[in-house]
Structure formats: structure tokens, C-alpha cells
Amino acid sequence: MGSGIQVAVATVGLISVLIFMWLAVPTEQTLDLKFPNVVILRGLGSLDLEPISFDNNSLPLIPSAEAAQFNGFYQFEPLFYHKSFDRFVPWEQRDKAMVFSCTMFCSAYNTTANEVKLALIHASLDGKRYSWYLTEFRDEDANSPVIYARTKLRKSPTYRAPWVTVTPGGEIKPKDLEEVHIITAWDALRFDTPLKWAVTAILVGGIVFWYKSMKEKDD
CATH class of the missing domain: 1.20.5 (Single alpha-helices involved in coiled-coils or other helix-helix interfaces)
Known part of the structure; x- marks a missing residue:
């Protein structure tokens, strides 16, 4: 009985170590150690979201109950590709962005397009400040990528930043998404x-x- 318990404990320990490595250790393609392999988005579902297109056009509102489907595990994908990606991050600035694709317990909002990808993008679009963007890429959609939410700008790369809604600009101010955060x-x-x-x-x-x-x- 004692040896059986030891084997069980050892097995649980080994599985726990493997899971932790998958979550925490960056992939071999990662040239820096800014973020782990997996980030977990939590807290969406308490407020409605008003998404915008990549060129700041307002899109139909997403009810809070449906916004909860964006919560989940996102894994770093160094070779991420979508033909509308460079509308948001120009190809020559691709090295300034890291993409984490929806992997587990999350799903895209659009289910009718041939190819839809939900992703978290960490980027420095102005080369000085950094932000996370919750985005959805859709085939044959002039509005793709669609941006659902973002974090406030930070001078250094970090996943510990407050989230806000997106706006088309002008007098419309973003709302704080106080319950939304990334954990790793x-x-x-x-x-x-x-x-x-x-x-x-x-x-x-x-x-x-x-x-x-x-x-x-x-x-």
C-alpha cells in the first residue's frame, strides 16, 4: 500500500511538472523571455463590449454574456499567420508583436467565416509603449482584424496591466474593465x-x- 501511494504521488508530481512547463516555459523560437508560453485571460463577461475594426470603425455591440467566451488559455504562436494580420501590424514591424492564439476554453465570436482566429497580441505600435489587444481575424471581412479590448499603454512589456474597452476615438472614452486581467x-x-x-x-x-x-x- 505504501509503495502504491509513493507511485501515485510521484505520478501526480511528474504530471504537475509537465503542465507547469507547458504553461511557463517559452518555446524555443522565443528569442526573449518577456512572457511564458501560455497566458490566461479572465474576467470578461461582466460588461458589454463595443468592438472596433482595425481602422477604428465602430462595430455591433457584443452582450456581456457572449463576451465571456473570450476567456481562456492563449498559447504563444511564433509562426502565427492570417492574411489580414498586416492591416493591424505592418509586416516590417512584425518583430514588435507577439501573438498568443486561443488554445483552450475560449472561442471566437464569428462562427460563419471559413477561417477565424482569436488571439491576444502584445505589440508596441509606436515603438515606445506597449499594449495587449484582444483581436479576431476573419477571412473575407473588410473589418478584420476586429479589436474587442486592450490594455492601457505601458512603457515596458508586461502582462500585469489594466484592461479597457476600445473606442473609435474622438470624445468617446474607454471604460475600465476592472475584472479583466491576464494571469500566468x-x-x-x-x-x-x-x-x-x-x-x-x-x-x-x-x-x-x-x-x-x-x-x-x-x-
């Missing part, structure tokens, strides 16, 4: 809250106690 496996390594310190202490203490108990049984 790297957040588990940030000991920035008492809860994380407590959980870490409990895990370490539990492992030490388990090891000592197993050693006493062997003796």
Missing part, C-alpha cells in the same frame, strides 16, 4: 501576497512531514 504560471512564483506565503509554507511543511513519516516506516 509565473504568478505562482511571485510571493506578493500573504496567501502565497502561507500556501508555500504549508506545502513545504507537508512535504517534510511526509518524507519523515515515510523514512520512519522504512526504519
Whole structure:
């Protein structure tokens, strides 16, 4: 029975390590370590979204209940391609953008086009400030890519930035999306809250106690 528990614990530990590596370790094509392999978008679904086209034209409103389908796991895709991509990020500035494609538990809004891709784009369009954009690419659509939301501009690359709605400009001001944020496996390594310190202490203490108990049984 004791050996069976050890095998089970070891198996769970191995699977956990593999999952963490998939979430946290950048792919070999990544030339820098700005972000992990997977980011998780959360919090959409509390407010309606008013998307815009890549050239700032207003598009029909998306009810909050339907906006929740954009939440999910997005994986870094260094070879991402869509024929409307360069409308948003010109080809000569492609190196200034990183694309994370919808991978799990998320889905695009348009389901009728032949090829639809939902993605998070991190880009510095002016070469000075950075932002994330929640975008959808659609075939044969003059408005593609469609932009659903973005983060506020930041001077340095980061996924810890507040989200806002998009607007066509003018007197229309963006609304704060206070519940929307990106989390990653790297957040588990940030000991920035008492809860994380407590959980870490409990895990370490539990492992030490388990090891000592197993050693006493062997003796």
C-alpha cells in the first residue's frame, strides 16, 4: 500500500511538472523571455463590449454574456499567420508583436467565416509603449482584424496591466474593465501576497512531514 501511494504521488508530481512547463516555459523560437508560453485571460463577461475594426470603425455591440467566451488559455504562436494580420501590424514591424492564439476554453465570436482566429497580441505600435489587444481575424471581412479590448499603454512589456474597452476615438472614452486581467504560471512564483506565503509554507511543511513519516516506516 505504501509503495502504491509513493507511485501515485510521484505520478501526480511528474504530471504537475509537465503542465507547469507547458504553461511557463517559452518555446524555443522565443528569442526573449518577456512572457511564458501560455497566458490566461479572465474576467470578461461582466460588461458589454463595443468592438472596433482595425481602422477604428465602430462595430455591433457584443452582450456581456457572449463576451465571456473570450476567456481562456492563449498559447504563444511564433509562426502565427492570417492574411489580414498586416492591416493591424505592418509586416516590417512584425518583430514588435507577439501573438498568443486561443488554445483552450475560449472561442471566437464569428462562427460563419471559413477561417477565424482569436488571439491576444502584445505589440508596441509606436515603438515606445506597449499594449495587449484582444483581436479576431476573419477571412473575407473588410473589418478584420476586429479589436474587442486592450490594455492601457505601458512603457515596458508586461502582462500585469489594466484592461479597457476600445473606442473609435474622438470624445468617446474607454471604460475600465476592472475584472479583466491576464494571469500566468509565473504568478505562482511571485510571493506578493500573504496567501502565497502561507500556501508555500504549508506545502513545504507537508512535504517534510511526509518524507519523515515515510523514512520512519522504512526504519
